[in-house]
Amino acid sequence: xxxxxxxxxxxxxxxxxxxxxxxxxxxxxxxxxxxxxxxxxxxxxxxxxxxxxxxxxxxxxxxxxxxxxxxxxxxxxxxxxxxxxxxxxxxxxxxxxxxxxxxxxxxxxxxxxxxxxxxxxxxxxxxxxxxxxxxxxxxxxxxxxxxxxxxxxxxxxxxxxxxxxxxxxxxxxxxxxxxxxxxxxxxxxxxxxxxxxxxxxxxxxxxxxxxxxxxxxxxxxxxxxxxxxxxxxxxxxxxxxxxxxxxxxxxxxxxxxxxxxxxxxxxxxxxxxxxxxxxxxxxxxxxxxxxxxxxxxxxxxxxxxxxxxxxxxxxxxxxxxxxxxxxxxxxxxxxxxxxxxxxxxxxxxxxxxxxxxxxxxxxxxxxxxxxxxxxxxxxxxxxxxxxxxxxxxxxxxxxxxxxxxxxxxxxxxxxxxxxxxxxxxxxxxxxxxxxxxxxxxxxxxxxxxxxxxxxxxxxxxxxxxxxxxxxxxxxxxxxxxxxxxxxxxxxx
Numbered sequence: 001x002x003x004x005x006x007x008x009x010x011x012x013x014x015x016x017x018x019x020x021x022x023x024x025x026x027x028x029x030x031x032x033x034x035x036x037x038x039x040x041x042x043x044x045x046x047x048x049x050x051x052x053x054x055x056x057x058x059x060x061x062x063x064x065x066x067x068x069x070x071x072x073x074x075x076x077x078x079x080x081x082x083x084x085x086x087x088x089x090x091x092x093x094x095x096x097x098x099x100x101x102x103x104x105x106x107x108x109x110x111x112x113x114x115x116x117x118x119x120x121x122x123x124x125x126x127x128x129x130x131x132x133x134x135x136x137x138x139x140x141x142x143x144x145x146x147x148x149x150x151x152x153x154x155x156x157x158x159x160x161x162x163x164x165x166x167x168x169x170x171x172x173x174x175x176x177x178x179x180x181x182x183x184x185x186x187x188x189x190x191x192x193x194x195x196x197x198x199x200x201x202x203x204x205x206x207x208x209x210x211x212x213x214x215x216x217x218x219x220x221x222x223x224x225x226x227x228x229x230x231x232x233x234x235x236x237x238x239x240x241x242x243x244x245x246x247x248x249x250x251x252x253x254x255x256x257x258x259x260x261x262x263x264x265x266x267x268x269x270x271x272x273x274x275x276x277x278x279x280x281x282x283x284x285x286x287x288x289x290x291x292x293x294x295x296x297x298x299x300x301x302x303x304x305x306x307x308x309x310x311x312x313x314x315x316x317x318x319x320x321x322x323x324x325x326x327x328x329x330x331x332x333x334x335x336x337x338x339x340x341x342x343x344x345x346x347x348x349x350x351x352x353x354x355x356x357x358x359x360x361x362x363x364x365x366x367x368x369x370x371x372x373x374x375x376x377x378x379x380x381x382x383x384x385x386x387x388x389x390x391x392x393x394x395x396x397x398x399x400x401x402x403x404x405x406x407x408x409x410x411x412x413x414x415x416x417x418x419x420x421x422x423x424x425x426x427x428x429x430x431x432x433x434x435x436x437x438x439x440x441x442x443x444x445x446x447x448x449x450x451x452x453x454x455x456x457x458x459x460x461x462x463x464x465x466x467x468x469x470x471x472x473x474x475x476x477x478x479x480x481x482x483x484x485x486x487x488x489x490x491x492x
Contacts, residue, residue, distance in 0.1 A: 021226070021263035023181045036052040036306065037183035038216055040083040040226050040263055043174045045097065045167065046074060046244050047137050053162030058100040059134025060240055061149045061457055064156070067244050068381040076244055076250040078136050080171055080206035081265040082178040083120075083216070085188075087306040087457040091179055092125040092375065094228070095171065096265050097248045098133050101418035103140035106164060111416075112389045113172045120179045126386050127373050128171075130414040133235040135245040138162050147292040148350045157338045185219035190380040190408055191299035195291035197234035197248070197284050200391070202427070202435045208232035208274050208391050211288070212410040213295045214304065214380070216262075224262040229292045230412065232269030232391060237281040247274060251285025256292050264292070270413045272390035272421050273439055282351065293307040293321060302408060305378035312374075315486045316367035317422065317479045319462040321447055323364050332461055333359045335448050351449065351456045364461060370483065371416045374490035380408040383487065385417030385422070388454070390439055392424035396480075397487050404491050420464075421454040425480045 001182050023039040047055050047067070055067040078098035085092045093114075107128065115123045138146055146152040146160055163385075194209040214228040216287065246253070249266045256264035276284050283293030321328050332355070339352040358364045373384035394411050401409045423439050430440060432450070437443035441455030441463035448462055449455035455463055467475040474481035 021257065023178075023184055035084040035219065036186050036188055037086070038083060038186045038225060039086070039181040039183040040081070041174060041178045041181075042079050042081045042263060043170060044075040044077045045080050045084070045170055047163060052137070052166050054138065054156070054159035056138040056146065056150070056160055057153065057242070057244070058136060058138040058144075059236070062151065062345070064150050064152060065240060065242060067242055069361070071243050074245050076246045078133070078246050079250065079407065080174055081263065082174050083228070083265060084178045084181075084183065085308070086183045087308055090125065091121055092308050092310065093121045093175060093179060094096070094127055094129070094265070095175055096129045096131065096267055098131045098250060099136040099139050099167075099170065100130065100132055100134055101139065101414065102128065102130055102416070103142045104417045104419055105142055106140045106168065107417035110168055110171060114175050115170070118172070118176055120176060121122050122173060122310075124310040124373065125308075127375070128416050129248050129384065129412050130418055131235060131246065131266055132238045132268050132271065132418070133245065133247040133249070133415050135188055135238045135243065135247055137167070137244070139167055143458045143460070145354060147457055148347065148354055149457055151346065151350065179373065184225060185356050186225060187217050187219055188304035189215045189217065189301035190410075191215070191295050191301040192408070193291050193295040195231060195288050196277070197231060197288050198271075198274040198276055200273055201463060202273045204273065204434070206391050206395060208269060208394065208396060210269070211291050211295065213292055213299065215296055215301065224260055224296070226265065227256055227260060227292065227296060228265045228267065229256070230267040230269050230410065231288055231415070232271040232394065233274045233276050234271050235276070235462050237276045237279070237284055245281070248281045248284035248388060250289065251282055252288040252292065255285060255289035259289070259293050260296060267412045268388040269383070269416045270391045270394040270410060272388040272413070273427075274375075274391055276441060302379045304380055309376040310374065311490055312371060313486055313490065314369055314371045315482050316467040317420075317482065318367050318477060319368050319460075320442075320465050321462050323366050329359050329364060332448065335445060339442065348451050348456065351459065352405055355461045358461070360423060367459065368420050368464070370422070372490065373415060380410060381406050381491070382410045382412065384488070385411065385413045386415050386417045387413070387419060388421045389413040390423055390427060392426065393422065393483065396424070396484060400484060400488055401491055404488070406491050420458045420460060422479065422483065423464060425466045425471070425474050425478060429469045
């Protein structure tokens, strides 16, 4: 027994890799008649062979990138964590996973299984958040399209889809097991600190340093059961190394667990324009973990109380051009045909063929759906934004919440599904003037996805719609105004 480490237990098998941090070990009891009770589990989801058909990795273009089947187990494996919060006869489920993104169809299938088929939780009470590690598996085949992003062939894409089903099976089993376990009576407490782990890669002045924390404690004696924590920085410190890794946020989680003896769940924020400082993965993880540990030990906590009021809504983010207009589609097609000569690159040719095919088949997207989720509790409100949201929205949403009187607010991004960048008006106006238009989604032509840009990466025809330059507040038909209006509606 002495030779069995925590990590060896986690690597014990595909479905057998059950967490050391679990409600069963902590000593579950019957749920209380009032207050909170929690159940929690983790699972190693690092792809291995046999078991996973694909070892292709997401996060980077424009060539194939995958982990070696013979590579040793990663120092910091990819994990999924699930916590079920029981309160007032209902259950709220937070599921976080170490992948770069979850496309819409995969998100919807997970929600269908958990909420409809198994009837484990009401849909608005179920939230999934991706860590956005760029050293995780490629999930799904839509946005992004692995053929466009990495030039994979049909057999490779079939393998990616096979692994996607393994991924969904594992997460469904994890949620079911956690929800059905007898929970532990618990108290929840919110505090916020800061850590300097990132920089604004667009050169803008705002750098995200907020570190929100929810400490989950046993009602019987106050022992720490779990720590929910976050920051807003791209987990890309591992670079393009061909091996799976949860990056610095995974390092932070394991340090916190070892120091505090409680499960640590990381939730990503509005990191769309935030990259890590030029430090090692270990140094970044230690810096973030140290901040979280200090908050848990010495932070000024606010008690979190029920009831938990939840809502899940969805808005449509408009493109800069009206793709329902036949004349617009014809002009888009003409523009994309000019890219087929390959002068901008092979990925641009693959993307152009994708969009031309969609136009010819009458399948061109009219907008990009964006789920937005809100959990209101006494002491803190959690807002879950889908997609890669830039930090401007963190500032604007917090200002909006302050005006309304929301109180403590935790803004998560990469929630439920991630299929595009959500740029603010000022970034969309700047286009190639900021980071060559990567986040804005355009550079050489404001009508179409820019070469090497995020809209090309994710497989969309055009950038998002912005207000007319200089407009303040944002015009109602802009992506910025639509997102902020939805958030305001959820807060009120």
